[in-house]
Amino acid sequence: MKIMVKILLSTSFVLLLMSSNIGLPFTTKAANETILRYGICGMSINFNPLTSYSYTMMRSILYTTLYAFNETWGTEPWGAEYAKQIDPLTVEIKLKDNWYWHDGKPVTSYDYKFTWELLLNYPAAQTRFVQAVESIEVINDKVFRVHLKYPVGGYYPFLTGVCVAVPKHVWEPKGLVDASALTYENIPPIGNGPFKFVEYKPGEYIIFEAFDRFFAGKPKIDKLIVVIFASMDAMVNALKTGQIDVVSDVPMTVAMQLLKDPNLYVSLSEIPCYRSIYVNQYPGKVGHPALDDLTVRKAIAMCINKKDINEAIHPGFTVGYTPIPPYWPLFNPEVKNIWPEYDPNAAGDLLENAGYKDTDGDGIREDPRTGKPLKFRYWVYNAYPEELRAAEFIRDSLRQAGMDVEIRGMEAVLWDYVVSQPYDWDLAQWGWTVHDPISCWFPYTSDAIPAGWSSSGYHNPEFDQLYNSLLNATNYDKFLEIQYKLQKHFVENLVEYVLYHEIFPSVWNVRWTGFSNNPCGVFWYGFNSRTFNDVHLVGVTEEAKGIDWNLLAGVIAGAIIIIAVIAIVLIRRKGKRAQPTAT
């Protein structure tokens, strides 16, 4: 009995302690500090800017870029004072005089030379942005010249790309001058962006504080806490209940639901991310041989109803044709007319006339050269579960035309193992990002195959030649002309089936305002350098109200105690009833 009493007392004490917290708001102000809590999910945290894909951290928190995109997709100096073309193969860049590292040292030309040479000598994630760089010549601490391998039409990915500098004075003494720099954990990182690193708890959070010497002025919030979630549901719940203030990259279906919440603001923006179906054209491949035939590729294209798939699965996404989004100034509008119209019956006729007939009567046509049925292995990346539905839509249309697919969802690990390198598939659906209008074409060149960058093994000398002309374009008009040609080639040859360009939702609590916007929206990790600089609270708002939670907690505790007491009494009574009586 004594044990029971002890348990009850302990339980009551715990409940009492707990009830002292019930009903307290999740505060955004602590010790006179304004704190913004930004939730992220499924994002790998890596503080090494040479290899990191945590672009938000690289571009708008810990580090920053030389140039920034503005609201009309134009670019303007940001960390750089200017960048001017000296000749078609030389660009001079001057860094801002008041740009400092978080340890107080100035950001110099030597930092850029050191970093970009590392990227060129030991290719890593960010090397793509400096691909055109031949060498870097330091003029003085703040001015350097970039000598190019080819002119790239005056479009310089290294200005806006996230090939940010690392502090030479920190990295060099540690011997991080070779491939070891790629695996360097860089904790604590010394950055040059608007926020300084404070603390990182793996799998939990990262704390940053405003850097008071940032060249564009100290951010208005004192601290920025990046809260890491393992599940999207947990993150959205935290946002709804005020545990965090802002999230990004939530699925469209979730964003649509959050639109109904008056406490939340949903920002939808078009981003240059596209999802497409790759067609295996790898030389000496293990893919279906019929896919080499443009007629078959065209018939498949005629079975893809992009408009209906979009409306059913991705409301708001933009129908795509090439990696270049239709809303970019570089987009060639002609490709819209070249893309085959959706008509599965006509696709069947096209195949019939080309000799692809159903010889065994099973409803699937056979390849006249090999006798192989037009049934394709269609792998879909599981990270986008909704794409499986899109694949089912396409399968139904393909069957109408006398073709078929075996759809299989693929986990990230298996995707790399099966799709990326061995090319052991026929069709594969996943997404990619266009960081700039030059490097986005490289994966379709023959050179990309041995380099490990080719997604579908496409190889065509005409395309390779066009790509080289793009690199060597001496002015913007020429650059645009070749861009148009590349897009036309892409659609005419049905290199791959670009389905749609994504919409990127960001959601924040209406207590906050001042998020910097650009065509990619506020948070999208690749393109906004000024996301958090002006963020501030709208005003003091009530964060929790309504029921007297302490009272409710008391009621719950009371209920538990009453149940326990009743149970003990029941046992005791049963015990007494069973006591033997003297006879």
Add this chain to the structure above:
Amino acid sequence: MKKYIVLKVIKAFIMIIFGAIFSFILFRILPGDPAKALTGDPRLPLETKRVVYKMFGLDRPLHEQLFIFIYNLLTGNLGISFQYKLPVSQILMEKLMNTLIFLIPATILSMLLGIFMGLIAGLFNGKLIDKIITSIATLFWSTPSFWGGMVAILIFAIYMRLFPPGGMLSFYGTSPNLSNIGDLLWHLFLPMLTYGIIYSGQYTLILRNSLVEVLTEDFIKMAKAKGHTDFEVVMKYALRNASLGLVSMIGINVGYILLGSITIESVFNWPGIGRLLYDAVFYNDYPLLQGIFILFIIVMVVSMLVVDILYSYLDPRVRIK
């Protein structure tokens, strides 16, 4: 008894070593590229990959890697996490503490609830209260933990706003200590309740069935004949015998709970071992996965060892055999 324990400990040690070797082989034959995970770059050029492999000894023959792995394991070195770039043992210790903060009270709660309900149901065998408790326990036992967690969040966090939907503490940058224990308990309540309730179903049913069986034994009749009350009979005689099955189930469950916490920790965003495993799988973090795997093996083997020893204490026939 001493000999029995020593033999059991030796067996347990051998099992751990074999389990560790198995985990080493398992993660080497799994698909995926560790260089990619190391650098975070999905399309790393081959030349850079080779350099990275060399730096981490991944270019050595498998048997050499195995010897190095066993040596490191015996010296407590589980390697460096690809994702966190920190020693695996350091990460495991920190996350294990968080898991234990949630797991110990959750297990105690499930045991208390299970014993309490099992006792009532066993004592009132065949009565209405027995039927009600048995039905509730079956329902609890068959509830998936992630679903239970989501329902708890929906009711208590989203609608009633009584408890936080997840996390461990309200203020980031602080660790659990005496000053924020109330906050910690507040965050702990929902995951603990979910786990406690779900696992209590199993314990209730096991204890109830054992108790019903034991209460028909001759020694119970003898105890009653001696003049003990039902309560005394149950507490002094029946419960000890009926708890044999329960003890082994709790022992087995300790290991499973650690594994099962993957879903619950993800749902409640609790920064423990379960979530760590989830992330490690997601990011191909082999050293971390290996470390977690070995930790699970150790926990399972040690808990079974403890169960064996406890069992031999509760039922001396076991050690005599």
